[in-house]
Amino acid sequence: MSAPFADRLLAWFDVHGRHDLPWQHPRDAYRVWLSEIMLQQTQVTTVIPYFQRFLQRFPTVQALADASTDEVLALWAGLGYYARARNLHRCAQQLMAEYGGVFPRELEAIMALPGIGRSTAGAILAQAYGERQPILDGNVRRVLARHAAVDGWPGQPKVQQRLWTLSERLLPHERLADYTQAIMDLGATLCSARAPKCMLCPVSGDCAARISGTVARYPGAKPKKARPSREARLLLLRNEADALLLERRPPTGIWGSLWSPPVLDADAGDEHQWCERQGLKPLTDNADVLPAVAHGFTHFDLTLQPLQWRVRETGMLREEGHWRWVTIPESRLLGLPAPIRKLLDRLSPP
Numbered sequence: 001m002s003a004p005f006a007d008r009l010l011a012w013f014d015v016h017g018r019h020d021l022p023w024q025h026p027r028d029a030y031r032v033w034l035s036e037i038m039l040q041q042t043q044v045t046t047v048i049p050y051f052q053r054f055l056q057r058f059p060t061v062q063a064l065a066d067a068s069t070d071e072v073l074a075l076w077a078g079l080g081y082y083a084r085a086r087n088l089h090r091c092a093q094q095l096m097a098e099y100g101g102v103f104p105r106e107l108e109a110i111m112a113l114p115g116i117g118r119s120t121a122g123a124i125l126a127q128a129y130g131e132r133q134p135i136l137d138g139n140v141r142r143v144l145a146r147h148a149a150v151d152g153w154p155g156q157p158k159v160q161q162r163l164w165t166l167s168e169r170l171l172p173h174e175r176l177a178d179y180t181q182a183i184m185d186l187g188a189t190l191c192s193a194r195a196p197k198c199m200l201c202p203v204s205g206d207c208a209a210r211i212s213g214t215v216a217r218y219p220g221a222k223p224k225k226a227r228p229s230r231e232a233r234l235l236l237l238r239n240e241a242d243a244l245l246l247e248r249r250p251p252t253g254i255w256g257s258l259w260s261p262p263v264l265d266a267d268a269g270d271e272h273q274w275c276e277r278q279g280l281k282p283l284t285d286n287a288d289v290l291p292a293v294a295h296g297f298t299h300f301d302l303t304l305q306p307l308q309w310r311v312r313e314t315g316m317l318r319e320e321g322h323w324r325w326v327t328i329p330e331s332r333l334l335g336l337p338a339p340i341r342k343l344l345d346r347l348s349p350p
Contacts, residue, residue, distance in 0.1 A: 002206060005147075007172070008202040009203060010172070016189075017178075018181070021044070023051060027127055027177060029103040030061055032128045034055065035051055036123050037087075037088055038054075038079065040081065041081060041138075044188065050079055054076075057075060061095050061096060065093045065101070072088070072335070073334075075335075076335065077335050077338060077341060082256055082257070103124060107121050107122065119135045119136045119137050126177060127177045130176050133176070135183075135184075136160070138187070139184050140183050143183060144163050144170075145209075146207060146208075147166075149209050149212065152220045153219070153221060186201070227300060228301075229301045229302075229303065230265075230300055230302050232264060232302065233264040233271065233304070233307055234306045234307065235274075235307055236306055236307065236308040237262070237275070237280065237282075238308070238309070239311060240312065242327065244326055245280075245311075245323060245325055247260065247261070257335070259334045260336065261306075276314075279313060280311045281312045287307035289306075290305075292304065292306070293305075306343065
């Protein structure tokens with residue numbers, strides 16, 4: 001009879017697991033939480049430099065809570081899924097207000113904090129406090145779906161509930177922090193989405209998908225939908241001082257709360273009329289048309305057409321605090337979306 005799932009996994013982890021990740025030393029609740037939020041839909045290699053810069057600037061919950069939104073978003077820029085950064089900031093503020101900056105020890109209390117679901121809450125409790133809590137991130141879903149041959153897309157409630165039951169059932173009673181890291185490592189390094197290394201897997205002996213030769217079938221794929229495309233204009237407006245006009249995006253929607261040159265959807269009307277409404281006058285009839293910028297979001301593809309103009313202010317810009325004139329170097333201190341940051345870096349003075 002083979003050893004329990006957790007014993008085999010931990011024995012493999014001791015030799016082959018990742019033991020030098022920056023959030024493991026020390027493995028406290030703040031660092032675990034920060035890493036878990038950053039790692040959502042993002043690879044470890046991408047996250048590490050962001051985590052290190054973030055921790056250097058915000059070494060404690062209080063430092064993060066006291067920061068401005070712009071500071072947080074500027075350090076997050078490039079990681080994408082910016083709601084994570086906004087929720088991270090709100091969560092730090094709530095932790096300070098309600099718990100004195102210390103994470104509570106109850107699952108439900110942690111899940112009530114902004115941006116924290118059951119898996120992240122479980123990871124905090126297991127890794128920081130050694131509590132016996134399951135997790136179910138993308139890597140763990142894949143491992144469990146294959147090992148038990150769980151049919152269906154994990155996003156379906158019935159499938160997800162079965163995976164949660166499996167995740168909890170397989171938990172050991174000791175070394176919970178190591179086990180949690182181990183099962184994530186297994187999914188990231190051996191039980192990968194493509195080309196899994198089943199011959200090296202410590203739990204392949206009783207893996208139902210491997211035994212039946214159906215590893216590629218699990219986990220079930222999300223039902224496909226047509227991916228829509230959108231087009232918009234990006235107004236690169238420079239004043240007499242060669243400063244660029246930026247606006248703060250709404251808190252919800254794409255690039256929420258980040259700074260960006262004005263984006264005009266197809267139904268936003270004529271650019272000259274838009275400028276006039278904002279108290280701006282283009283100095284030429286036609287804009288300089290720059291190469292289009294394509295960017296893919298989770299649910300749609302966006303193509304931005306940059307239009308560059310010199311403008312003169314003819315009145316006060318509406319909504320104080322919503323607009324800002326900045327030079328290109330100054331813009332690097334703000335939270336800008338990655339494709340906007342790349343575009344501005346390529347811009348030369350007109």
